[in-house]
Every structure is written in structure tokens, then in C-alpha cells.
Amino acid sequence: MKIDNSLPLEYSTEENRLKILGFWIFLGAEIALFATLFATYFTLVDRTANGPVGGDIFEVTPVLIETILLLTSSFTIGLGINAMRHGSKNAMMIFFIITLALGAGFLGTEIYEFKHYVHIGAGLQVSAFTSILLTLLGTHGAHVTLGLFWGTFIVLQVKKRGLTPETTNKAFIYSLYWHFLDVVWIFIFSFVYLKGMM
Amino acid sequence: MNMKQLFPRGHVMGFIFSMVLTAVALGVVVYELSFKTGMIVLLVTAFMQAGVQLVMFMHAGESEDKKAIYTNVYYALFIALVTIFGTLLTMIWGYQ
Amino acid sequence: MDYFDRFAVPHSSPMIVGSQIAIAVTVLAILVGVTYFKKWGYLWREWFTTVDHKRIGIMYILAALLMLFRGGADALLMRAQTAIPDNGLLDGQHYNEIFTTHGVVMILFMAMPFIIGLMNIVTPLQIGARDVAFPRLNAVSFWLFFWGAMLFNISFVVGGSPDAGWTAYFPLASVEFSESVGMNYYAIAIQIAGIGTLMTGINFIVTILKMRAPGMTLMKMPMFTWSILITNLIIVFAFPVLTVALALMTMDRMFGTNFFTMANGGSDMLWANLFWIWGHPEVYIVILPAFGIYSEIISTFARRNLYGYKSMVVSMVAISVLSFVVWAHHFFTMGHGAMVNGIFSVTTMAIAVPTGIKIFNWLFTLWRGKIEFTVPMLYSLAFIPIFTIGGVTGVMLAMASADYQYHNTMFLVAHFHYVLIPGTVFSVLAGFTYWWPKIFNFQLSERIGKWAFWFIVVGFNVTFFPMFITGLDGQARRMYTYSESTGYGPLNMLSFVGALGLLLGFAFLVYNIYWSTRYAPRNVSSDPWNARSLEWATHSPVPEYNFAIVPEVDSSQAFWDSKNNGPALFKGKYKEIHMPNNSGVPFILGIIFFVWGFAMVFSMWIFAIIATLGIFACMAHRSFEKDHGHHITVEEIEETEKKLRGANA
Numbered sequence: 014m015k016i017d018n019s020l021p022l023e024y025s026t027e028e029n030r031l032k033i034l035g036f037w038i039f040l041g042a043e044i045a046l047f048a049t050l051f052a053t054y055f056t057l058v059d060r061t062a063n064g065p066v067g068g069d070i071f072e073v074t075p076v077l078i079e080t081i082l083l084l085t086s087s088f089t090i091g092l093g094i095n096a097m098r099h100g101s102k103n104a105m106m107i108f109f110i111i112t113l114a115l116g117a118g119f120l121g122t123e124i125y126e127f128k129h130y131v132h133i134g135a136g137l138q139v140s141a142f143t144s145i146l147l148t149l150l151g152t153h154g155a156h157v158t159l160g161l162f163w164g165t166f167i168v169l170q171v172k173k174r175g176l177t178p179e180t181t182n183k184a185f186i187y188s189l190y191w192h193f194l195d196v197v198w199i200f201i202f203s204f205v206y207l208k209g210m211m
Numbered sequence: 212m213n214m215k216q217l218f219p220r221g222h223v224m225g226f227i228f229s230m231v232l233t234a235v236a237l238g239v240v241v242y243e244l245s246f247k248t249g250m251i252v253l254l255v256t257a258f259m260q261a262g263v264q265l266v267m268f269m270h271a272g273e274s275e276d277k278k279a280i281y282t283n284v285y286y287a288l289f290i291a292l293v294t295i296f297g298t299l300l301t302m303i304w305g306y307q
Numbered sequence: 308m309d310y311f312d313r314f315a316v317p318h319s320s321p322m323i324v325g326s327q328i329a330i331a332v333t334v335l336a337i338l339v340g341v342t343y344f345k346k347w348g349y350l351w352r353e354w355f356t357t358v359d360h361k362r363i364g365i366m367y368i369l370a371a372l373l374m375l376f377r378g379g380a381d382a383l384l385m386r387a388q389t390a391i392p393d394n395g396l397l398d399g400q401h402y403n404e405i406f407t408t409h410g411v412v413m414i415l416f417m418a419m420p421f422i423i424g425l426m427n428i429v430t431p432l433q434i435g436a437r438d439v440a441f442p443r444l445n446a447v448s449f450w451l452f453f454w455g456a457m458l459f460n461i462s463f464v465v466g467g468s469p470d471a472g473w474t475a476y477f478p479l480a481s482v483e484f485s486e487s488v489g490m491n492y493y494a495i496a497i498q499i500a501g502i503g504t505l506m507t508g509i510n511f512i513v514t515i516l517k518m519r520a521p522g523m524t525l526m527k528m529p530m531f532t533w534s535i536l537i538t539n540l541i542i543v544f545a546f547p548v549l550t551v552a553l554a555l556m557t558m559d560r561m562f563g564t565n566f567f568t569m570a571n572g573g574s575d576m577l578w579a580n581l582f583w584i585w586g587h588p589e590v591y592i593v594i595l596p597a598f599g600i601y602s603e604i605i606s607t608f609a610r611r612n613l614y615g616y617k618s619m620v621v622s623m624v625a626i627s628v629l630s631f632v633v634w635a636h637h638f639f640t641m642g643h644g645a646m647v648n649g650i651f652s653v654t655t656m657a658i659a660v661p662t663g664i665k666i667f668n669w670l671f672t673l674w675r676g677k678i679e680f681t682v683p684m685l686y687s688l689a690f691i692p693i694f695t696i697g698g699v700t701g702v703m704l705a706m707a708s709a710d711y712q713y714h715n716t717m718f719l720v721a722h723f724h725y726v727l728i729p730g731t732v733f734s735v736l737a738g739f740t741y742w743w744p745k746i747f748n749f750q751l752s753e754r755i756g757k758w759a760f761w762f763i764v765v766g767f768n769v770t771f772f773p774m775f776i777t778g779l780d781g782q783a784r785r786m787y788t789y790s791e792s793t794g795y796g797p798l799n800m801l802s803f804v805g806a807l808g809l810l811l812g813f814a815f816l817v818y819n820i821y822w823s824t825r826y827a828p829r830n831v832s833s834d835p836w837n838a839r840s841l842e843w844a845t846h847s848p849v850p851e852y853n854f855a856i857v858p859e860v861d862s863s864q865a866f867w868d869s870k871n872n873g874p875a876l877f878k879g880k881y882k883e884i885h886m887p888n889n890s891g892v893p894f895i896l897g898i899i900f901f902v903w904g905f906a907m908v909f910s911m912w913i914f915a916i917i918a919t920l921g922i923f924a925c926m927a928h929r930s931f932e933k934d935h936g937h938h939i940t941v942e943e944i945e946e947t948e949k950k951l952r953g954a955n956a
Contacts, residue, residue: 034276
């Protein structure tokens with residue numbers, strides 16, 4: 014394996030560079046996936062039948078908590094990668110663990126929010142609007158859930174194997190994923206919640 | 212590592228910027244703007260947020276594949292806009 | 308026993324019972340045969356666990372050929388049923404099921420894997436690479452496709468076939484109108500195969516962008532590689548739309564959501580919209596590689612450089628963008644205003660421009676060439692006029708106001724078969740014949756190949772040309788029968804006769820494979836066609852590592868140049884080669900996906916949850932696994948090269 018020492022560890026081998034580009038292209042596909050969900054959402058948003066409209070059920074507080082948690086986690090994982098590039102394994106792990114904790118906080122709030130929706134009569138089957146609302150949020154939430162497991166695996170591997178070309182590559186790719194989820198959330202926050210409450 | 216290395220300026224600025232943008236977006240609801248102005252504000256803040264993440268946090272332009280990555284992102288953005296606005300056109304706006 | 312009732316076929320008939328028995332017997336025979344001849348170890352080591360792009364390509368093509376005959380059987384049954392008025396061979400329900408599976412199988416499980424198989428074999432060789440960017444992922448792609456296809460194919464013997472058309476329009480595809488599990492199979496099986504296809508897309512984009520031989524800039528890539536790059540770009544951005552659409556369909560059918568329902572605000576036409584946002588780019592996913600294959604073959608057998616290389620590339624890039632902005636032409640009659648139909652009419656017609664440019668480029672390549680009429684070349688030459696008919700009728704259909712007349716008639720059926728058969732089917736047959744000697748080191752018989760060619764080309768035209776006429780006379784597609792007074796009888800009979808001709812053509816194709824495998828002369832040269840691109844610069848059959856020395860390139864037909872006193876391709880000495888390890892996990896993952904899909908289709912949640920955990924277990928295993936591949940030493944390379952050179956001396 015040829016290691017190029019002029020580059021950060023995560024870019025240091027050809028295989029690593031392939032993986033990073035591959036993941037960027039995967040994120041392109043993810044953009045298309047969420048765009049389709051948004052297209053469906055905008056089509057069905059006014060088709061509420063006998064169910065509630067967005068303005069009836071959205072609440073600012075939990076949404077704002079979710080947003081702040083996720084934005085902060087995006088910041089901390091960025092710091093984690095920065096620490097990783099400085100070769101500080103401990104700082105990197107601490108930042109990653111903080112990120113995962115914030116992500117778990119986000120997920121917890123979202124689960125509470127879902128239970129609340131079902132409780133007030135905005136369950137999955139009520140109308141086209143509630144179906145796509147919960148599916149859009151749920152798809153993002155499922156991504157976050159997967160990300161929590163993935164992130165935990167990476168922390169475990171870094172702890173055991175240290176900062177190697179492989180582990181740093183995984184951590185960097187994971188950070189791309191996490192930032193991307195943050196971007197998706199921004200659009201949900203803006204065009205689902207805020208637009209709905211306007 | 213000292214504090215300056217742990218919290219580099221670019222990242223901190225990016226974070227502050229994203230918080231400010233969130234607050235501005237929230238203003239749409241707090242100040243009860245008209246739908247049109249509100250949507251413009253949301254579009255601007257959302258895309259700026261995405262830009263912050265992409266450039267400041269995800270380092271989209273740092274590697275030798277910069278061109279491929281940006282082409283990919285722009286293509287994806289094109290597809291996303293076509294899918295969303297095309298769907299709105301065929302499903303909602305297209306009926307007189 | 309109530310539990311097992313769900314697996315029964317609701318609309319059983321002697322034909323289906325016969326298939327059930329035949330499938331059971333075949334599966335048993337394969338299992339017993341493999342055990343008896345003690346081939347399990349061989350299959351496992353050499354095929355099930357392989358990550359070699361050439362072997363994966365061969366498996367794709369084998370599966371595609373199998374599916375060709377499955378889809379072909381459906382087609383023959385349809386033509387037989389409509390051959391005479393008021394025919395009772397099939398009832399309405401059975402006919403619905405057959406045209407549905409014919410469409411799905413031919414597009415998703417025949418055309419796509421055939422193309423993906425060829426691109427697996429050829430692309431890395433054409434760019435001088437040792438494998439694809441992610442060999443392990445490539446195996447995952449294949450096994451997801453394969454087990455997805457198998458899941459779809461058992462539908463007609465276990466639980467019932469899908470019956471709402473390959474487009475699966477709502478409300479027909481909803482639980483109310485399609486009560487059997489058939490449409491569940493559709494939603495789940497295509498989903499599984501689609502995930503595999505998406506991964507292929509990512510894999511090949513990275514391969515082509517990052518693994519080209521030194522000196523091969525983008526504008527020096529062979530045209531086939533260009534077409535594959537563009538195809539995969541479309542795959543990556545179109546398939547997520549299908550993923551979402553199928554997931555929403557699954558939720559509507561299984562969890563009572565209201566996306567496409569008629570009540571509670573659902574919108575049935577939203578399905579059509581999402582389906583075609585994916586569906587139209589899909590058409591270009593199966594047609595662009597064909598353009599690439601023809602470009603290679605035409606320039607090889609006209610003995611001329613491809614005319615208008617740059618305009619070919621520009622056209623394909625233009626097509627990749629345009630393919631995403633035309634989808635509404637599939638439902639002009641849905642009731643939009645003039646503005647929407649106008650926009651989509653114009654974008655649709657615009658696609659004819661880059662496509663037309665390509666046709667002219669091929670013609671100019673042929674102009675004053677020394678044309679050699681081999682089987683691959685015959686298919687390419689037949690493609691040009693026949694495809695043009697398909698294209699021109701496409702422009703007719705693109706006119707929204709005229710489309711009200713053609714919509715949902717046999718005219719449309721004729722049109723898209725005139726596009727897809729000369730486009731995709733001829734091209735994969737041509738490519739298959741063209742690259743066969745590279746893979747197996749002997750050529751398919753030209754004589755038998757020409758018989759197959761003439762039966763297929765004539766049979767095709769006899770089958771589908773009459774449909775233009777009956778369509779204009781008003782015969783609707785997907786109608787299982789018609790009365791004599793309509794006057795459609797004679798032309799439909801002609802179609803059936805043509806279909807029999809096609810059957811004979813494909814029988815010749817199979818016989819050719821059998822005959823050539825037994826009798827064709829071995830040890831042909833590694834460049835039997837006197838071709839132009841890098842895949843012909845290495846040995847046949849290709850060694851595991853493709854090229855002992857990585858070639859250096861300075862033109863779009865580097866191999867041709869180097870044969871004609873140009874610079875040498877291979878400079879320097881052998882070096883140790885790093886190769887990926889085989890792995891059984893992709894195969895196992897495929898099986899788990901199959902189990903998951905089957906459990907989902909029949910709403911057996913416990914099994915579905917267990918299988919889901921199995922899928923995550925495979926992913927976690929991959930995350931923690933340490934796999935650095937293996938190295939082929941210089942001595943081993945020397946030995947292999949000596950052996951291969953001996954074989955081709």
C-alpha cells in the first residue's frame with residue numbers, strides 16, 4: 014500500500030481517495046432521494062382531507078431544540094475531524110462522542126414529536142399530508158439512527174486501532190454523512206416547519 | 212492541542228453563522244411575514260446554510276477531485292430542482 | 308394450514324401448475340446435479356465469492372439471458388393470445404399478469420443486467436485498470452440484482468404475479484384493485500435490485516474518473532467508456548426517485564398510508580409522475596450503452612476512426628441532461644393545460660437533435676470505410692435504419708396534441724419496441740458476439756450467427772411493424788382480446804408469425820453458443836477483429852490482473868496506433884500487483900435480502916425483522932473487518948504471462 018505523507022491520513026492512499034469520491038457521489042444520490050420526498054411533500058401538503066394542516070400541529074419549541082442539537086453536532090463533528098488531522102486521538106474521540114450524544118438527543122426529541130403527532134390525531138394513515146410528513150421526517154430520522162450506530166462503530170475502531178489510514182478515512186466519510194444530514198434537516202426545518210407555521 | 216487548534220476560527224465562524232441564519236429563518240414565523248417574503252427569506256437562508264456546511268465543514272474543495280465533487284453536487288442540485296419544480300408544474304400549477 | 312394458503316396462486320391455471328412443477332423439478336435437478344458432480348466447492352470459490360469484474364460480468368450476462376427467455380415466453384404468449392380474435396388461450400387476468408412481467412423482466416432484469424454485464428467486463432479493460440474501484444461492492448450489486456430478480460420471478464408460482472402493468476399505475480396497483488401479493492413482489496423485488504444498480508452506478512463513475520491508464524484524459528477515452536460514464540451518472544440520479552416511489556407504494560399497500568389512494572387526499576397521478584421521473588432517464592440508461600457499443604463496432608469494422616468524437620461526447624452529455632426534463636410526455640393525456648404539455652413537447656423533440664447527430668456520425672464513419680460484414684457489424688448496420696423509424700415515430704408521439712390519438716394504442720407499443728429492440732437488444736447481441744472471444748478465447752460461429760441475425764431482424768419487423776397500423780386503426784394496448792368485426796385479426800396474426808421468427812432467431816443464438824463451445828477453433832489471436840481499444844491489448848482469456856504492466860496511452864485508439872507503428876503501450880517491468888480478496892458476504896447478503904423481501908411480500912413481520920437484523924449484521928461485519936487484499940508476486944506474473952503467451956503464440 015502506497016502512503017502519501019503529504020496528504021492528511023484519510024486521503025493518504027489511493028483506495029482512500031476512491032472511497033471519499035465514491036461517497037460524495039452517493040451523497041449526490043441522496044440529494045435526489047430527498048428531493049423526491051420533498052417534491053411529494055409539496056404536492057400533498059394541502060391534501061389534508063379530514064386531518065389537520067401543518068399549522069395545527071407544528072410546535073416551535075421541539076423543532077427548535079432539534080435544530081440546535083443537530084447544528085451543534087455538525088459543528089462538533091467538524092471539530093472532531095480537525096482534531097483528527099492534528100493527530101489527537103483523544104480529542105477526536107471526545108468530539109465524536111459529543112456528536113453522537115447530540116444526535117441521540119435529536120432522535121429522542123423526534124420520537125417524542127412523533128408520539129405527540131399520533132396522540133393528537135395526525136398519525137401516518139390520516140391523510141396524504143400526514144403520510145408524507147411522517148415519511149419525510151422518518152426517512153431523515155432513520156438516516157440519523159443509522160448514523161448513530163455507524164458513528165459508534167467508528168469510535169470503537171479508533172479506540173482499538175488508533176488513527177490509521179483506514180480509521181481516519183472511515184471517520185472522515187462518516188463526517189460527510191453527518192454534515193449532509195444536517196443540510197437535509199435545514200431544508201426540513203425551513204420548508205416543512207417554518208413554511209407550515211407561516 | 213491548545214484551544215486555538217481545538218477550535219479553529221473557520222469552524223467557529225461557520226457555527227456562529229449557521230446559528231444566526233437559523234435565527235433569521237425563525238424570524239419568518241415570529242414577525243409573521245407575508246408568504247412571498249417569507250419564502251424568499253427561507254430560500255436564501257436555507258441555501259446559505261447548505262453552502263456553509265458544504266464549504267466550511269465538508270471541505271468540498273480540498274482534494275484533487277474538487278472538480279468532480281462540485282460537478283456532482285451541481286448536477287444533483289439540478290436534478291433536485293427539476294424534480295421538485297417539475298413535479299409542482301405537472302401536479303399543481305399545470306392545471307388552469 | 309391456513310398459514311400456507313397465502314402462498315397459493317389466486318388465479319391458477321394448468322399453465323401455472325405446469326410451471327410450478329417445472330420450476331420445482333429444475334431447482335431440484337440443479338441442486339442434485341451440483342451435489343452429484345461435487346461442484347459446490349468450485350462454484351463457491353470461483354463464482355459465488357468472486358470480486359473479479361470479468362466473472363461478475365459473465366454472471367450478469369448469464370442471468371440476463373435467462374431472463375430474456377422468461378420475458379420472451381411472456382411475449383410469445385401475448386402474441387399467441389391476440390393472434391386471432393376472441394381467443395381463449397389466456398383469460399384477462401392472466402394476460403394482465405403476463406404483459407406486466409414481460410415489461411418488468413425485459414427492462415429491469417434483461418436489458419439492464421445485460422448492459423451492466425458488458426460494462427463490467429469491458430470498462431476496466433478499456434481504461435487499462437486492474438478492477439473496478441470497489442470490487443466488493445460490485446459483488447454486492449450483482450447479488451442484490453440476482454436475488455431481486457429471483458424474488459420477482461417466483462411471483463407467478465408463489466402467491467400470484469403482479470398485474471398492473473410494468474408502469475404499475477395507481478389505482479390499479481392499490482390493494483383495492485390488485486388484492487394478491489403480486490404488486491408487493493413488484494415493489495420489493497425491484498427495490499432490492501434497484502439498490503444494487505445504484506451501487507453499480509457509483510462504482511463505475513469512480514472507476515472511470517479515477518482509474519484510467521496514465522495519459523488517458525477524459526477526451527481520449529473510448530466511446531463505449533464515455534457512454535458508460537454518462538449512463539452511470541443517470542443511474543445515480545434517477546434510481547433514488549424509483550427507490551422513493553417504490554417505498555411509498557409499499558407503504559400504501561402494507562401500512563395504509565395515503566400517497567396514491569383515491570381517498571383521504573391521496574393523488575394517484577403522483578405515482579405516474581414519480582415513476583416517469585425515473586422511467587424516462589431509465590430509457591436512456593438502456594440506450595446510451597448501446598450507442599457506445601455501436602460506436603466501437605462500427606469504427607472497428609469500417610476500419611476508420613470514429614467520426615465526430617467530440618460531438619458524440621457533447622451529444623451524450625446533452626442527452627443526460629435532457630433525459631431528466633421530458634418525463635411528462637408519458638402522460639400528456641392526464642389533463643394538464645397547454646403550457647405544461649407544450650413545455651414537455653418541446654424538450655422531448657429537442658432530444659431528437661443530439662440523437663440525430665449521433666446517427667450522422669455513424670454514417671460518416673461508415674462513409675468510404677472498408678466495411679467488413681461480421682455479425683456484430685450486421686446488427687450495427689441494421690440498427691441505424693430501424694432505430695431511426697423508432698426515433699421518428701417518437702417525434703410524432705412527442706406532439707402533445709397528436710398524442711391524444713396515439714396514446715395507449717399499439718402504435719406506442721410499436722414505437723418503443725422499434726427503439727428498444729434495435730437500440731438495446733441488437734446492441735447487446737452485437738456486443739456479446741464482439742467481446743465473446745476476449746472472454747472465452749474462441750469466436751462464435753459467424754455462419755450460425757448470421758442465421759440468427761436474419762431471423763431476428765426480419766422477425767422483429769414482421770412482429771412490430773403491423774402494430775403501427777393497428778394502432779392507428781385504434782387497437783388499444785394491453786387488451787387481452789378483440790372481436791372479429793374490428794378487422795385487427797390478420798395483422799395480429801402476422802405479428803404472431805413474426806414472433807415465431809424471433810423465437811427461431813433466438814434458438815439459433817443458443818445453438819450457436821452450444822456449437823461454438825464444442826467445435827469452434829481455439830487459440831484465436833487476442834485481437835481477432837483487428838480492433839482499436841485497450842481491451843484487445845491484453846491476453847484472451849484475460850488474466851486475473853488484466854494487464855501485467857499498466858498501459859500508457861496517448862490517443863482515443865491507443866491500441867490501433869501502437870499496432871500501426873505508434874508508441875508502445877507497455878513500458879517498464881513487472882511489478883508486484885495488489886488485488887482484492889474474494890468474499891462470501893455479498894452472496895450471503897443477497898440471500899438475506901431475498902428472505903427479507905419474501906417476508907415483506909407476505910407481511911410476515913417476524914421473519915422480516917430477523918432478516919433486517921441479518922442485513923445490519925453484514926454491514927457491521929464489513930465495518931469491523933480488516934481486509935487488505937493480496938499481492939501477486941513478480942514471479943507469479945511472469946509464469947502466468949509465459950503460459951498465456953504460449954497459448955496465443
